[in-house]
Amino acid sequence: MSTGLAALIAWLLTAGIGGYMLRTWVARGGLRRQRATGVGVPPAVVFGHAGAALVGLTVWISYLSSGWRPLAWIGVVLVCAAISLGICTVTLWTPYPVRPDPGPAQPAQPAQPAGPPGEHHDMFTVTDEMIASLLAGPSPARRRRVHLLPLVPAAHGLAALTTFMLTVLAALSLR
Numbered sequence: 743m744s745t746g747l748a749a750l751i752a753w754l755l756t757a758g759i760g761g762y763m764l765r766t767w768v769a770r771g772g773l774r775r776q777r778a779t780g781v782g783v784p785p786a787v788v789f790g791h792a793g794a795a796l797v798g799l800t801v802w803i804s805y806l807s808s809g810w811r812p813l814a815w816i817g818v819v820l821v822c823a824a825i826s827l828g829i830c831t832v833t834l835w836t837p838y839p840v841r842p843d844p845g846p847a848q849p850a851q852p853a854q855p856a857g858p859p860g861e862h863h864d865m866f867t868v869t870d871e872m873i874a875s876l877l878a879g880p881s882p883a884r885r886r887r888v889h890l891l892p893l894v895p896a897a898h899g900l901a902a903l904t905t906f907m908l909t910v911l912a913a914l915s916l917r
Contacts, residue, residue, distance in 0.1 A: 821906050
């Protein structure tokens with residue numbers, strides 16, 4: 743199998759995973775939510791990423807059909823553009839830990855006297871009755887769930903890097 747054909751297969755796999763993620767994002771209201779709140783990844787970045795990848799795939803197929811060398815390098819440039827926008831997408835999508843705004847300083851509150859035992863003083867108090875009721879009841883059967891959802895973007899990124907590597911190798915082997 744030639745390197746160019748291997749790059750095509752990797753590109754199709756990458757596009758398939760990316761199409762799944764894009765469809766899921768749109769179906770779950772990601773586009774509507776971003777337009778309504780302005781928070782999140784701008785649609786231009788998401789659709790620019792997908793557009794660069796699809797145009798690059800079309801150019802790569804044209805290169806494989808015609809054998810015209812400049813098309814291979816245009817495909818490499820387009821896969822680089824798609825990967826760059828993909829990195830922008832991941833960077834904008836990834837939530838970073840943010841410290842909550844402390845807000846204006848509150849005056850010190852006087853200490854409240856302790857009430858009788860068993861009364862709830864605040865919403866964080868765990869009472870002996872709650873613990874006893876949890877221990878008295880039957881233990882719920884827990885199924886161990888494997889969360890594979892984070893593997894989808896990881897697989898997409900690895901497939902994209904494989905595509906990049908194979909397109910560069912195919913373009914370099916044209917001598």
